[in-house]
Amino acid sequence: MEVTSITNGIIIDHVDAGTALTVLHYLKVDPATTKLALIMNATSHALGAKDIIKLEDVEDLNLDALGFVAPHATVNIVRGGQIVEKAKPELPEHLVGVISCKNPRCVTTSETGLEQRFHLANAERREYRCDYCDEEAKL
């Protein structure tokens, strides 16, 4: 097993190459206040290239958001320098408060305070649509 270089936290492996910063954005991880390391475009046997995100002292992760933005990722929970748990995010049935609807006529645009809600419309195509106006979600 490769040296993790973090003691307690989370390593998100097999992130699609070049998308680590997008993933951080949707996970609402603030790079200014979080101890983190990014490895971008690492060689991967499975994917060709991949990104790896290491988050020190982070316990909670929005797995729904991760399933949406990095469906191939592997989540490794690290404690005491050892990987103690692995998880795979799944495509969530509902995404609440993760993405915003881009449709200018959507009710969520005019009514502030409405929760942004999307549902999985097509799992094969990883297609999410707005609960209010049915607009397709875009990263």
Ligand SMILES: [Zn+2]
């Ligand atoms: Zn909408």
